[in-house]
């Protein structure tokens with residue numbers, strides 16, 4: 001038994017029970033409870049779509065995001081996965097990401113290889129959140145994916161420009177404009193040819209879109225999106 005397991009027992013990401021010491025990252029019955037993204041997905045963002053005849057989801061049809069293609073692992077509609085994410089974000093428990101990230105990394109390994117990305121770029125969080133939480137959940141996800149995909153994480157190239165905490169009080173259009181200003185590239189242009197943006201949750205795609213826009217403006221030719229959880233449209 002490793003000493004670390006005694007001091008920091010691992011928890012199952014689904015039921016949150018303490019796992020027996022050793023290599024397991026989830027309890028066996030809980031593997032079956034995960035709601036993966038399955039069935040028809042949007043060709044652009046990878047979000048599940050209800051209309052099987054549609055190629056793109058509502059948001060991608062309405063306003064195609066600036067990234068080239070996206071993948072998503074689990075469904076945000078699942079209560080268990082939502083609870084896991086809130087444990088990660090608000091209860092200092094990033095270890096719960098171990099299993100989901102490993103599962104995601106293996107599932108998309110082949111597709112990701114075809115993207116020939118040179119860096120994983122976590123969506124940056126506000127400085128204030130970072131100080132409160134002590135880590136950026138997107139970076140925690142990126143670090144875990146990086147181990148399997150063997151692509152380095154660059155958490156400094158894309159930065160948050162200012163605190164847009166006032167977002168909630170803004171109207172939709174204002175919010176979008178505001179979001180486009182929220183990110184900036186901090187480094188040489190054309191530092192990479194192809195990168196993958198990493199985030200925890202994808203809803204309308206406005207965050208990934210705003211990040212991709214900045215990266216493309218900095219001369220990055222291919223920008224992909226990989227998110228752990230996604231909504232559905």
Ligand SMILES: [Zn+2]
Pocket residue numbers: 012013014015016017026027030
């Ligand atoms: Zn469990």
Ligand SMILES: [Zn+2]
Pocket residue numbers: 042043044045046047056057058059060061
């Ligand atoms: Zn889409």
